[in-house]
Amino acid sequence: MDARHQIALDMAEAATAWLGSLTDDQRAVAHGSGPAYDEGAYAERRRWFYTPTDHGGLTVHEQRPAQQRAAMRLVATGLSMAGYVTIATTMGLENVLDRVEGFVTRFDRERGRDPGMYYLRVFGEPGGEAPWGWRFGGHHVSLNNLVVGGELVSTTPCFMGADPASSPLLGGALNRPLARVEDLARELVRSLPPELAARAVLLDKAPSDFVTANRSSVSEGDQVIPLAGIWRDERFPDDTEQAKLQKLSDDIDAAAAYTPEDHRTVEYTHAPKGVAGHLLDRSQRELLHALLGTYFDRVPEGVSPLPSYDAAALDDVHFAWAGPTEPGEPHYYRLQGPRLLVEWDNTQRGANHAHSVWRDPEADFGLDVLARHRAQHH
Structure with missing residues (x-):
């Protein structure tokens, strides 16, 4: 089995496990209705952002710890180790940015700089031959993956950002x-x-x-x-x-x-x-x-x-x-x-x-x- 099929299998297993861990109300937000290619899902799946806005899906905040772990397991299937570390670091930088700005930024939500406001959504039914995909995003993160015929066929757009791009660590490191x-x-x-x-x-x-x-x-x-x-x-x-x-x-x-x-x-x-x-x-x-x-x-x-x-x-x-x-x-x-x-x-x-x-x-x-x-x- 080639890598694209194996990764698609890993994604399907992780997506199924995550969706299975959710309540009905959570799943209604986390799981796009219909196949990944129908008109509504097609239009929504192509909406992507890198600002701290609603990216569409279930946020980290809306999940229990075990569900959060299952969500991040799915995210990890689409990333190298270096890619995963970069995404995790970017999410954590929201706390740093909040301090840089004096803990005052709101935008249209309770907390403008928020490491819990990252959104995951699955489109279609994981596994099988029908197209399905998933999207993960929040401030400075947007991952978009599509599986067709049991093969991972697309990983773009793939966005990663950092704010601050450079910040101090102990001992003079950056x-x-x-x-x-x-x-x-x-x-x-x-x-x-x-x-x-x-x-x-x-x-x-x-x-x-x-x-x-x-x-x-x-x-x-x-x-x-x-x-x-x-x-x-x-x-x-x-x-x-x-x-x-x-x-x-x-x-x-x-x-x-x-x-x-x-x-x-x-x-x-x-x-x-x-x-x-x-x-x-x-x-x-x-x-x-x-x-x-x-x-x-x-x-x-x-x-x-x-x-x-x-x-x-x-x-x-x-x-x-x-x-x-x-x-x-x-x-x-x-x-x-x-x-x-x-x-x-x-x-x-x-x-x-x-x-x-x-x-x-x-x-x-x-x-x-x-x-x-x-x-x-x-």
């Missing part, structure tokens, strides 16, 4: 969950000779967030969505909290100081921007390969696409950067190639608030496989 995701890219851009750097660095200032945001699909001309637009509901019921969010969003955009022309320069296009891998020297290609690994190796080894990125595949990966290249300055980068889109930004909170996402522009949420399944079976 907690930087996404350190290599940032540092390898900076090392790569700073290694480029002037003629390649001129091609790779799109602008000397970074956008306020990554460009494709939480769109269900990416399209030609996509530009940054302001923070206030990346929430499940259009506005909060509490006008005061809505005003606070809007001001925060406006301040973030003002700090980026992007003009319409700047947005056009960094907008998403089907034709990749930046410098192509085939123009890099050996050491730079090694950096590019290692950087890809910080995204692909979030998932279990057997499904990571990293081994397929041989010399020919690296040739077609483009690397683009925006912002200063000095450490500690707001910056953004993008990796783009066939069926590949990676975006990173660390711009907010004085460049101490990081976002990173791995996407497949042609097949996020397994849409290519679902289309074939529908054609064959429906």
Whole structure:
């Protein structure tokens, strides 16, 4: 049995155990009705967020400890050990962020920075040949997995963030969950000779967030969505909290100081921007390969696409950067190639608030496989 089938089996076992541990009321929230491909589930499954909004599903808070353990067991089936540690650390950072902000942030809920507000939902019936999937998300986490025909066919979009991106530990050490995701890219851009750097660095200032945001699909001309637009509901019921969010969003955009022309320069296009891998020297290609690994190796080894990125595949990966290249300055980068889109930004909170996402522009949420399944079976 290959890895994708074995992991799908592990996921089905863990999902079944978790759902079986829930009460009827809990299951009504945790289990999406109907097959993973029907109209309602299809639309909801493609809604994803990385802000502290309602991600859809049963929260950690709404579960007993044994149920929480079963939930995290399911989450772990879709991650490598390093990926799982990063997610667990990100969840714990909510307590750190709450202190950084003075324990006052609310948004539209009782506690705005809350390690218990991470949501898990299963779509369809785990196991068997029919499509099914699961989604786990909360502030700075979004995992999306689809199984079709007993095989794990999609793990994107896969989002991981960190806020603070860097925070102190005892003895002068630093907690930087996404350190290599940032540092390898900076090392790569700073290694480029002037003629390649001129091609790779799109602008000397970074956008306020990554460009494709939480769109269900990416399209030609996509530009940054302001923070206030990346929430499940259009506005909060509490006008005061809505005003606070809007001001925060406006301040973030003002700090980026992007003009319409700047947005056009960094907008998403089907034709990749930046410098192509085939123009890099050996050491730079090694950096590019290692950087890809910080995204692909979030998932279990057997499904990571990293081994397929041989010399020919690296040739077609483009690397683009925006912002200063000095450490500690707001910056953004993008990796783009066939069926590949990676975006990173660390711009907010004085460049101490990081976002990173791995996407497949042609097949996020397994849409290519679902289309074939529908054609064959429906």
